[in-house]
Amino acid sequence: MSTLSGLVKAGAVGALGQLEDVFLHTRRSISYIVPQVTIQEHHRDEVALTDHPIDSGAPVTDHAFSRPSELLMTIGWSDAASFFDVGGSSNNAEDAYPALLELMNQRSPLGVVTGKRTYDNMVIVSLDTVTDAKTNSTLVIEVGMRQVIIVETATTTLAPVTQQQEPEKTAESVDQGMKQPVQPKESGLYQVGGFLEGLL
Known part of the structure; x- marks a missing residue:
């Protein structure tokens, strides 16, 4: 009974997510993959400053540059949601995970559409999912x-x-073969020191 209830809830969640996407025109996607529901989006943009310590006072900053944008999306699919499929999603729970794995293993830049912005040249760096008795069909x-x-x-x-x-200084490097170590010449001061040491 609990499994059936879980399937119904999953179907309702999937249907609501698709209805939201249709009526609000926010079609999230990762490359060609369109999730049935988007649970959370975490966007991160950061500017780095170069710091150079000095003898006194605060570190000196002479440059600022943008770090690569990072995005964390929590998305979902449900096989039960196919009964309410009004969003035209091209993937189900069974097909979505292998498709995401394939995109990650390709390690190629791809486009991502979120509710806040559109990204170019994004690479999937991690996939994290848990399956248990309640989420077996999702x-x-x-x-x-x-x-x-x-x-x-x-x-x-x-x-x-x-x-x-x-x-x-500017010519290309040339392989000159093996070089044998050479004993360095003794300086005049070192020779005088050795002479005085011999007298003592």
Whole structure:
């Protein structure tokens, strides 16, 4: 009896979540995956400051930069909610978890739509879910994501050594083979010290 009651509640929760998405036009999604219900969204944005300690006074800050955005979504599916499926969700509880695992294992940037904002270049870094007797026919999963900041790089070709002003500093490294250690020469002061020590 308790299992049937749990299924009915899960179906009602899934249906309410889908109705909310339809009527409020807030279609949450992680790439192509659309959850039946969104329970919680935790957004985190942070700016880091560089600190340099000095002899006296407070640390000196000379630069600030944005850290990658982080997003934690708690979302859910229910097989029982298919009886009330009005939201057009393309996934059920059985299919959603493997699909999320596949996205995480791909480790590729993806788009995420939430109720607050739209993210680009997000990578799934964690999936956390628990299944017990009450949630056997449902999936409530916590999805952790982090933004990947993509930058552009370029390669260049060095000028010939004959055209470099200081080739010993700017020329490409050259493999010169094995080098044997060389005994350093004794300084004049060291030699005088040794001579005086011999007299004593």
